Amino acid sequence: MTQTPHKRSLLPWPVLRQLADGDLLGRGRSVRSKRTDDVVPRTTSADRVAHSVCPYCAVGCAQKVFVKDEKVVQIEGNPESPVNRGRLCPKGSASKNLVTSELRQTTVRYRAPYATEWQDLELHTAMEMVADRVLKSRKDSWQDIDEHGRKVRRTMGIASLGGATLDNEENYLIKKLFTAMGAIQIENQARI
Amino acid sequence: MAEAHPVGFQWVMEAKKRGARIIHVDPRFTRTSAVAHQHVPIRVGSDIAFLGGIINHVLQNELDFREYVVSYTNAANIVSDKFQDVDDLDGLFSGFDAESRTYDPTSWQFAQEDDDEDLGRAQADDAGDTAEQRNTASGMQHEAHGMQVGAKPPRDETLQHPMCVFQVLKRHYARYTPEVVEQICGVSQEDFLAVCQAWTENSGRERTTALVYSVGWTQHSVGVQYIRAGAILQLLLGNMGRPGGGIMALRGHASIQGSTDIPTLYNILPGYLPMPNAEKHQTLTDWIDSVRNPGSKGFWANAGAYGINLLKAYWGDAATAENDYCFDYMPRITGDHGTYRTVLDMIDGKVKGYFLLGQNPAVGSAHGRAQRLGMANLDWLVVRDLFEIESATFWKDSPEVATGEIVPEECRTEVFLFPAASHVEKEGTFTQTQRMLQWREKAVEPPGDARSELWFFYHLGRMVRERLAGSTDERDRPLLDLAWDYPLHDEHGSEWGEPSAEDVLKEINGYEIATGRPLSGFGEMKDDGSTLGGCWIYAGVYADGVNQAARRKSRHDQSYVAPEWGWAWPMNRRLLYNRASADPEGRPWSERKAYVWWDEEAGEWTGKDVPDFEKKKAPSYRAPEGSDGVAAIEGIDPFIMQGDGKGALYAPQGLIDGPMPTHYEPVESPFRNLLHGQQGNPTRKEYRRADNPMNPDPREPGAAEVFPYVFTTSRLTEHHTAGAMSRYVEHLAELQPEMFVEVSPQLAEERGLEHMGWCHVVTARSAVEGRVMVTERLRPLRVEGRTVHQVWMPYHWGQGGLVSGDSTNDLFGISLDPNVLIQESKVGTCDVRPGRRPTGPALREYVEGYARRAGVLGDGGNAVVTASAEAQQESAAAQQGEQHSPQQQEDQ
Numbered sequence A: 001m002t003q004t005p006h007k008r009s010l011l012p013w014p015v016l017r018q019l020a021d022g023d024l025l026g027r028g029r030s031v032r033s034k035r036t037d038d039v040v041p042r043t044t045s046a047d048r049v050a051h052s053v054c055p056y057c058a059v060g061c062a063q064k065v066f067v068k069d070e071k072v073v074q075i076e077g078n079p080e081s082p083v084n085r086g087r088l089c090p091k092g093s094a095s096k097n098l099v100t101s102e103l104r105q106t107t108v109r110y111r112a113p114y115a116t117e118w119q120d121l122e123l124h125t126a127m128e129m130v131a132d133r134v135l136k137s138r139k140d141s142w143q144d145i146d147e148h149g150r151k152v153r154r155t156m157g158i159a160s161l162g163g164a165t166l167d168n169e170e171n172y173l174i175k176k177l178f179t180a181m182g183a184i185q186i187e188n189q190a191r192i
Numbered sequence B: 001m002a003e004a005h006p007v008g009f010q011w012v013m014e015a016k017k018r019g020a021r022i023i024h025v026d027p028r029f030t031r032t033s034a035v036a037h038q039h040v041p042i043r044v045g046s047d048i049a050f051l052g053g054i055i056n057h058v059l060q061n062e063l064d065f066r067e068y069v070v071s072y073t074n075a076a077n078i079v080s081d082k083f084q085d086v087d088d089l090d091g092l093f094s095g096f097d098a099e100s101r102t103y104d105p106t107s108w109q110f111a112q113e114d115d116d117e118d119l120g121r122a123q124a125d126d127a128g129d130t131a132e133q134r135n136t137a138s139g140m141q142h143e144a145h146g147m148q149v150g151a152k153p154p155r156d157e158t159l160q161h162p163m164c165v166f167q168v169l170k171r172h173y174a175r176y177t178p179e180v181v182e183q184i185c186g187v188s189q190e191d192f193l194a195v196c197q198a199w200t201e202n203s204g205r206e207r208t209t210a211l212v213y214s215v216g217w218t219q220h221s222v223g224v225q226y227i228r229a230g231a232i233l234q235l236l237l238g239n240m241g242r243p244g245g246g247i248m249a250l251r252g253h254a255s256i257q258g259s260t261d262i263p264t265l266y267n268i269l270p271g272y273l274p275m276p277n278a279e280k281h282q283t284l285t286d287w288i289d290s291v292r293n294p295g296s297k298g299f300w301a302n303a304g305a306y307g308i309n310l311l312k313a314y315w316g317d318a319a320t321a322e323n324d325y326c327f328d329y330m331p332r333i334t335g336d337h338g339t340y341r342t343v344l345d346m347i348d349g350k351v352k353g354y355f356l357l358g359q360n361p362a363v364g365s366a367h368g369r370a371q372r373l374g375m376a377n378l379d380w381l382v383v384r385d386l387f388e389i390e391s392a393t394f395w396k397d398s399p400e401v402a403t404g405e406i407v408p409e410e411c412r413t414e415v416f417l418f419p420a421a422s423h424v425e426k427e428g429t430f431t432q433t434q435r436m437l438q439w440r441e442k443a444v445e446p447p448g449d450a451r452s453e454l455w456f457f458y459h460l461g462r463m464v465r466e467r468l469a470g471s472t473d474e475r476d477r478p479l480l481d482l483a484w485d486y487p488l489h490d491e492h493g494s495e496w497g498e499p500s501a502e503d504v505l506k507e508i509n510g511y512e513i514a515t516g517r518p519l520s521g522f523g524e525m526k527d528d529g530s531t532l533g534g535c536w537i538y539a540g541v542y543a544d545g546v547n548q549a550a551r552r553k554s555r556h557d558q559s560y561v562a563p564e565w566g567w568a569w570p571m572n573r574r575l576l577y578n579r580a581s582a583d584p585e586g587r588p589w590s591e592r593k594a595y596v597w598w599d600e601e602a603g604e605w606t607g608k609d610v611p612d613f614e615k616k617k618a619p620s621y622r623a624p625e626g627s628d629g630v631a632a633i634e635g636i637d638p639f640i641m642q643g644d645g646k647g648a649l650y651a652p653q654g655l656i657d658g659p660m661p662t663h664y665e666p667v668e669s670p671f672r673n674l675l676h677g678q679q680g681n682p683t684r685k686e687y688r689r690a691d692n693p694m695n696p697d698p699r700e701p702g703a704a705e706v707f708p709y710v711f712t713t714s715r716l717t718e719h720h721t722a723g724a725m726s727r728y729v730e731h732l733a734e735l736q737p738e739m740f741v742e743v744s745p746q747l748a749e750e751r752g753l754e755h756m757g758w759c760h761v762v763t764a765r766s767a768v769e770g771r772v773m774v775t776e777r778l779r780p781l782r783v784e785g786r787t788v789h790q791v792w793m794p795y796h797w798g799q800g801g802l803v804s805g806d807s808t809n810d811l812f813g814i815s816l817d818p819n820v821l822i823q824e825s826k827v828g829t830c831d832v833r834p835g836r837r838p839t840g841p842a843l844r845e846y847v848e849g850y851a852r853r854a855g856v857l858g859d860g861g862n863a864v865v866t867a868s869a870e871a872q873q874e875s876a877a878a879q880q881g882e883q884h885s886p887q888q889q890e891d892q
């Protein structure tokens, strides 16, 4: 691929250059410029590469995540993978766009009862508020026995939905904590 | 598959290059059909009729793989002569109780040599109370538990006995002729026979056929039976446990398999152990025996060790033999606590707080309006996501704000939207659709206050425990005694550090408590409290103290099975039940299809994969009289998790709706069931409420005029389910910017729809609008002598994101498969009209006008049991008159 680019050109129109060069498909020397040659792939200038897996469907395509200056600069399929052999579909290919999106939430947003707007909330304060509410709801809706007198030691006041996009380790802690808390309406996409 | 799992589809294309024939059965013509040899359009919701037709073709023409069928399936087992099939009972099996709409499966059991009655009854008792099982979605447990039938039922290996499974099956499917398939499915006999021929010719000793489905198959009121029909066919043709065969579920989320194995589901615990039930599992022994089922064959015999290891992993030192390992700390389930029941409970004000973890039910769940009205009636809601999704903003911009049903100033729900870490900002494992775990390294820190779920739940647990410290209330013991010490990485300051996912994985794998040595597999789990492990089927993922899921040995440096890439449960076996890839003597069925075989000299199983069988158990091994558990598995029993070691052509237990799949119409259908008076699945789970109307039965006068068309929904390559991970992403939003409704030219003509113009689709729940896409890719089908128009829509849009639109799931009501409580959301009836839908309060009036005209306003829906009165009576006569649990009738 090391072809010399055209000098600033006597033939400014690419088609003329193609004809002159015999590069009829326009994939060779005739379409190169100094700029093209100065461009290097983001993958070669990355500081490090992390092994990852596509977050969308369950095919499980392996990804290589290229990081420079603590930012994700590129995500590509891993060619060594027996699952995807380096390929990614439109979604997997868009996953760099997903993780670097400007639209991502980066602070906690809070909507008070009856409010018409969001307000910002400090992370640890929000955690304290959630912990308080979990304990209160648990207390208010606790059942030692059910309406037929059977021992149930649970709360029917706290429910959860989600897990299919999360890690096994996360699902493990979620189920463990909720079970200890007595919350049983714990569900995820596998039911949907 | 090319649409929704594109990179997986590369292997289909590889196979095609090597001469494989690709058949695509789908109502729509898609990117998959475009490269298939044959596209077979089918009426949505008629799959059992189609597969039943193929089963009939195989049985009538004796095309089954006989040696495999006799040795490895329950074809030879003899069924009780009390069993009556649907042809005798107008679409019901024997044992139906019309009031509870459940079966007593006593008459479905296998016959017994001596005392028929007693043993049949004992088997059925093990099967338990089916109404209770429906409420607890016990099908999901049976998925991994296998059937708990007795180890040695009587058999006739000549397959001639009139009550042997093979003959019962043959009679059951005899009516599924090519003519009937054509009538019900709208598939021409020619197309149908071509599929039969391709499938059967490509199965046997030398060849295998794979059945690949996507999980839209589960989203039917008979979803489990669809998959059962596939399993019967694959077993008859000898395609299970063999390379290039099998049934592959293409699941839709990165770790949905993992979240089923280590479930965030109400009815199961890690490793498919049942969530304790107040009625059935009062003691540790009850709980373990219900899984272990003394007398059955197989690896569930060690359930005691699996259960105790989980309890030790949860409650550590506090869990001792004396206190039954804290079994009493477990909360108890008592019925249906599934997501749909819970949402209706929210509407009724019974639920206070709700967590949404990377899930967007306002768009992604059936009956979106019910989802949003439920969320608007909570004390508090925590949403953890990457973006400001619809489920976080329902109080300000949902369709119900437009209709006036949710008024922000009157909506009391307190909402917390926490930013979540993305897949590159945390470490951990996903389990992909072939049960393979792959470890992800953390590439960068999450931005701002974004955190992982591991962080969120670890710290929530820590804070809750700190608040309760010193409590003497007995109910707080499970939290205070919880083993909750995970080492923290300290990038967020010591107190608020990120827990180590690797340490959690170690706990999931399990270790020897005294030494901390990781277990190398579930065989090392002890039932004496000396080991602990959070998920027995994942034991081995941390064998030798090495994170096996992080292995990335290049595919170029290993065999095509690629055993050193990631780690698959159980025990890194890549192909389940692979003992069946060898013949009864342990030799490969053919050289071409050699995979795992018995090495006589070495006295062990060997091959390309880890054998899914005891390594040293010879094919000639026969179980001594009276043995059970692992010892009862004979050298010719490949299906080691089943109570009798055989593949189930006939399922006497574990299914709420019958031992064999039979064709029922979808809950909403413009057609009568051609085969029986029983219209739909008689045991389906329904919630009869004014806010959940179902479109009327085709027998109701006028039904066909109000909702004349059939609709289905599916994914686009460029979007991901409820859109949270695609509508907010520029590249993907640009590729598929707008909601559309795909219709045939004939329907466009009939309804005056203009290509690229607007139209809207109406059901008794809602109306949604989209751009019209007129295309010949959708073909009207001839069904029962009438033309049926089908429309389809993607379901990825909502009001948020870079591109917005109406949400298709708003069109569905809630009716569930009785085995697993998954909703029917791939088929319904509708009307299609040109132009945009009404907005504001006029939308509700418009939809209610339809419901009124259809006669379902304020009503729950159709009669469910429609078999003739005589058939109902006769079926009921086969009940054993068992007591049902007190509240089982609550919400059928």
Ligand code: SF4
Residues within 6 Å of the ligand: A054, A055, A056, A057, A058, A059, A060, A061, A084, A087, A088, A089, A090, A091, A092, A093, B004, B005, B006, B007, B008
């Ligand atoms: S790249 Fe595409 S096919 Fe591969 S896992 Fe991601 S979404 Fe699925």
